[in-house]
Amino acid sequence: MDIYKPLVALLAIVNPIGVIPFFIHFTEGFTREQRQRTIRVAAFSAFVVIAVSALAGLKIIEFFGISLASFQVGGGTLLLISALQMLNAQPAETRPEDVNEGDTKVDAGDSIAVVPLTIPLLTGPATISTMVIYADKTRHWWELAFLVGYGVVIGIAVWLAFSAAGRIAKVLGKTGINVMTRLMGLILAALAVEVMSDGLIKLFPILASTVR
DSSP states (O other), X not given: OXXXXXXXXXXXXXXXXXXXXXXXXXXXXXXXXXXHHHHHHHHHHHHHHHHHHHHHHHHHHHHTTOOHHHHHHHHHHHHHHHHHHHHTTOOTTOOHHXXXXXXXXXXXXXXXXXXXXXXXXXXSHHHHHHHHXXXXXXXXXXXXXXXXXXXXXXXXXXXXXXXXXXXXXXXXXXXXHHHHHHHHHHHHHHHHHHHHHHHHHHHOTHHHHHHO
């Protein structure tokens, strides 16, 4: 397993910079203490989702009797859909109705850090699919440890991005954030095609000779 590919995929999917406008919107009117607590909870929640997906994701799909090849094709398709959303300057895990509903804004507290900031804006089905797929590629315990460690990296990235949300929004502006989101979407699209092709070859081995 290329140990750097999962981190690249995670950074592209989570894309904390692209979620900054939503963070600013949902935390409008918060005190400094409330905003800082929201940042900490969101960062930790993102780590938990990634770590649990890496450690227990395979067991979960085995419990439901789903083959990994099918999961790769399905997960790759989901990644590609996320990439297309990002190419349209939408966060990878966001559906239009998630953003536009007026009742998503809550007063304060930990709930907003978990839903909607962590799930689905930061992490969601595409993130979980990615971690399960790469967890299956691990052959040593230290490779699995790397995946969990990447959860820590993502958590830190979320914390840094949200902590600097005001400054980043001023520097990049809406156009800059949209450009960043599209670039990450392009990278994610390439990774999605690779994941889907691996799954299709496992399901239909004859494709391997065709590809060669």
